[in-house]
Amino acid sequence: MARIDDLLDRMTLEEQVSLLSGEDFWSLPAIDRLGIGKLRVTDGPNGARGGGSLIGGVKSASFPVGIALGATWNVDLLEEVGAALAEEVKSKSAHVLLAPTVNIHRSVTNGRNFECYSEDPILTARLAVAYIEGLQGQGIGATIKHYAGNESEIERTTISSQIDERTLRELYLVPFEAAVKVARTWGVMSAYNKLNGVYASENPWLLTTVLRNEWGYDGVVMSDWFGSHSTAPTVNAGLDIEMPGPTRDRGDKLVAAVRDGAVSAQTVRERARNVLHLLERTGAIDDRRPFEEHADDRAEHRALIRRAAAEGMVLLRNEGGVLPLEPMPGRIAVIGPNARTAQIMGGGSAQLNAHYRVSPWQGLVDALGRERLVYAPGATNHRFEPLIEGTFSVAFFANTELAGEPVHHGTQTNAEAFWIGRIADGKVDPLNFSARLTGTYRPEETGLHRVGLFSAGLARLYIDGRLVADSWAGWTPGRTFFEEGNDEVIGEAMLEAGRSHKVVIEFATRPARTLAVAGLRAGIGLPLGDEAISEAVAAALDAETALVFVGRNGEWDTEGSDLASIDLPGRQNELVAAVAAANPRTVVVLQTGGPVEMPWLDKVAGVIEAWYPGQEAGNAIADVLLGTAEPGGRLPQSFPVQWGDNPTRSQDPEVYPGLNGKVRYEEGLFVGYRHYEKTGIAPLFPFGFGLSYSRFALSEPEVDASGFEADASVRVSVWLTNTGERAGSDVVQLYVGDDEASLERPAKELKAFAKVALEPGETRRIVFDLKDRDFAFYRPEARHWLVEAGTFTLHLGRSAADIAFSASVGRATTLMLPV
Structure with a gap:
């Protein structure tokens, strides 16, 4: 850390502050005077998009989404995926991947469940640790997200998740704790939402008390994009980086806050130290390579x-x-x-x-x-009418009235646009511009077509000079473009097969609700x-x-x-x-x-x-x-x-989807x-369920509880045999139940698992080592974990509803564990 200390001593307050917010959408500024390079980040978690928009841009490898990786139950595979994604990040000249996403599947309708691993914190934690270790083992920083309580997407940037501390500690914080304590993640992203009334980005209990003081975190905390809302409260609470840039609440405002005593110079120094530490870990501090993004379509990534x-x-x-x-x-x-x-x-x-x-x-x-x-x-099964494909010319105007001469001309390959950061070669203000898209549509069949349009901003669509879909007059917020867009507006048009119908879409920005984005999407479909x-x-x-x-x-x-x-x-x-x-x-x-x-x-x-x-x-x-x-x-x-x-x-409705x-x-x-x-409600398919093309048999487990009284450790051994005619794999799952708990606990909770691949007739021994925390629950009033005296039941099986064997272990004394 000597180099970092030396840099901090040489930096002005303004230079330290400059590291605490983005320079643009995907990077932090360099400090050339001190030889400090630029840090670049890129979105994940199922690929590395690079510095472009969510639509188009340099091509990238698309990996399975989070729930698909969660379904593998394969820790080694997740480490492989993490290492491969590190190569993808490097191909985009970035240093940090904004991943993995580890929020828990609380509901079955969360729009972002696909991006998360599981409803279970232990499965989520183990997979996340492996992913992070694979990624950071190749020198690319992970940014585990979204910390914390971001389990739904309704009013997501403002809603307050009301969660008691015990539930937080035993469920929703578990993957983050493992990422910090086991994987030593270099980055944590704060959630958009509030937690118990306080924005996650300025929540001192989350960012300092738990994350740094209790878990010993030494990395960077960055906001989700446009997810910080203040100057002194975020800095004092423990938020290191405000993203994206240019800054909204730091820069000169933070310098003034230091001068006025609202933030101490020492606090700014500590925040800058965390950022420099990330720069050093990723090599960004000395990275002088020209910025280049490559579409590396690797055969080994295809196979993986x-x-x-x-x-x-x-x-x-x-x-x-x-x-x-x-x-x-x-x-x-x-x-x-x-x-x-x-x-x-x-x-x-x-x-x-x-x-x-x-x-x-x-x-x-x-x-x-x-x-x-x-x-x-x-x-x-589309939610929106099928996207209009084909070349569109785009004329950009440096005002919101489509007035005067265009300041820039461009083209795009369909009727969808997502504008962020620098657009139109920087010739328009991304928050204050208008655009006209012009193209054609040739239907395959004659008939009354549905025309759909929605926009983050104001938009209207004309076909052959007639206004067909109006997302301009009477625009109201909806559930598109991250809740910055309206819901799809539908019009109708009689179109003729084989004829080129002229399509014109006009667009203008409007004041953002939270996220400073602009975009539109238009589609045409003929119902089946x-x-x-x-x-x-x-x-x-x-x-x-x-x-x-x-x-x-x-x-x-x-x-x-x-x-x-x-x-x-x-x-x-x-x-x-x-x-x-x-x-x-x-x-x-x-x-x-x-x-x-x-x-x-x-x-x-x-x-x-x-x-x-x-x-x-x-x-x-x-x-x-x-x-x-x-x-x-x-x-x-x-x-x-x-x-x-x-x-x-x-x-x-306050329980879900939320109220007031x-x-x-x-x-x-x-x-x-x-x-x-x-x-007592039977699910259609239980957690952990899955059939195989082969058959497997479990032996009765051997339980060694000789250390249970001393340190609450137990070893469980079991043999798994492939009794079928095909090679295959099975997932052995170990659940723990507390038979005599003084507080209400679930009947059983997953604490260990192993995925094992076997040839026909092959047998393998599986060993699970349970530790004290596997038997403990959290006591908020005493601020510690507790393993109580009494009997615990170990359940071994292939799903939460398919338990093959159970065994009991007991202890006569209690054991208190620190946070």
């Missing part, structure tokens, strides 16, 4: 993505051994809205411009050949009717097997918008039921960011949950369907029978499988 995607897919049903399909003669009907569209990622800040996208149709064509396959869409389902049924009747690809997409599973339900959108349930009635060998492949209701479940032969598996989606799905790879996933989130069964169901600026975590510790066990 394909393998990880298959390993996260969960086989939920396999009646009569319908899967795997090969070897199998006969025709295959490929049906559904996700069959020819590659749904590879969720929406929001995690999205990127993938190198390529492989659809399930293409994956099956490549594996089997085109002649065996027949296709029928059957239904749609009953005939589409009839065509799908006909295809299924004429096939040996019907594969139905249904689910959601990144329009539904997205940052900034929770789901209204867990029904499959549109007429997809009707489609599945109709196809299943026509063909008993119907297999449903789901692609969602979380649970869905399945009213047709007992009518179909097979179900696979494939999530959003990255750019190799179709290849990995074909691998699993055909048996080239096994479905290696186990559910990281419980699937309820219906939405009303989930833990956040309540007649009180508060969302109350009334269920406390009883999230996910803990809730279903407490209430």
Whole structure:
């Protein structure tokens, strides 16, 4: 730290302050006088987008999303993914990845569940630690997020998450604590929301008392983008960096706050020290390379993505051994809205411009050949009308009235724009401009088309000179563009097949609510009717097997918008039921960011949950369907029978989705499988569930509790055998229950797990070493963890509902543990 101390001694107050906010959207400023380089960050967590917009930009590798990685239950794989992402970050000349996302799946409708690993804190923590170690082992900083209480996307930048301390300590803080204490993460991102009435970005209990004083954190805390709201309160609470730049509340304001005594010079020095430490750790402090971003499409990353995607897919049903399909003669009907569209990622800040996208149709064509396959869409599942593709010319104006001559001309490849930071070559103020987009649309069919438009700003769309969709007059905030945009406005236009219809979209900025972004999206679609389902049924009747690809997409599973339900959108349930009635060998492949209701479940032969598996989606799905790879996933989130069964169901809207600026975590510790066990509600599929193409047997466990009285340690050993004819993997799960707790505790909680791959007939010994915290609960009034005297039950099995063996251990004394 001698170099850092020397730099701090030589820096002026203004130079120290300059390090505490972004220079632009993705970087901190260099200090050339002292030879301090520029630090660059890039969004994750399922790729490294680089310094461009959320739309377009330099291409990047798209990895499986968080819930898909969570479903792998594979710690070693997550470390591999972290190391590969470090290479991706380097290809974008960045030093820090804004990842991983470790918020807990509290509800089943959180729009960002796809980005998070699990409903369980221990599974989340272990995977996050491995991801961080893989990333930072290659010299790239992790920024674990969002600290803390960011489990929904409704009023997300202002709502207060009301969470009691015990629930925080035992659930929501666990992954962050492990990231700090075990993985030694270099970065933490504060959440947008308030925690118990105080913004996370200026919450001294979160940022200083817990993070630094109790956990010993020595890294950087940065705000989420536009997620800091003050000068002295954020700096004094422990927020090191305000993002993005240029600064809103620091710079001259912070210098003045020091002069006025609201912030001490020593506090600024400590914040600058943390930033310099990050610069030193990542090598950014001495990085003088020219800024270059490369689209490195690496063969080894392609292979890793394909393998990880298959390993996260969960086989939920396999009646009569319908899967795997090969070897199998006969025709295959490929049906559904996700069959020819590659749904590879969720929406929001995690999205990127993938190198390529492989659809399930293409994956099956490549594996089997085109002649065996027949296709029928059957239904749609889009939330918004299909994006208008094709070249649009864009004229930018340095005012909000589209007045005068354009100051810049550009082009784009579709009718979607997301403008942040420097736009139009810097010729317009990104918060005060207007634009006119001009292009054409050639429909494939004649008919009355639906025209959709929404915008972060004001917009209106004309077709052949007629105003068709108006997102300008009467604009009201909605659930698009991170809650900065309105909900989609729908108009109608009669369009003629093969004719080039002129499309003009006018746009102007408006004052931001919280996030200083601007954008628009326009789509045109022709609705599918009953005939589409009839065509799908006909295809299924004429096939040996019907594969139905249904689910959601990144329009539904997205940052900034929770789901209204867990029904499959549109007429997809009707489609599945109709196809299943026509063909008993119907297999449903789901692609969602979380649970869905399945009213047709007992009518179909097979179900696979494939999530959003990255750019190799179709290849990995074909691998699993055909048996080239096994479905290696186990559910990281419980699937309820219906939405009303989930833990956040309540007649009180303050519990969910929130009311009057508060969302109350009334269920406390009883999230996910803990809730279903407490209430006696059987889930559709329990946490940890997943079928295999092989069979496995567990031996009765051996329990060594000789150290339990002294230090609350227990060793559990068990043998796992592959008794099937195929190689495969299984996940052995160990849960702990406190039989005599003085405070209410869940009946059992996951404390250890192991994923083991075995050849047919192979046996392997698995050893779990449980520690004191695995038996403890938190006592807020005493501010310590407590292992009580009494009996504890160890449950060993393959899911929260499939327990093969149980054993008891006991102790006569209590054991108090520090925070």
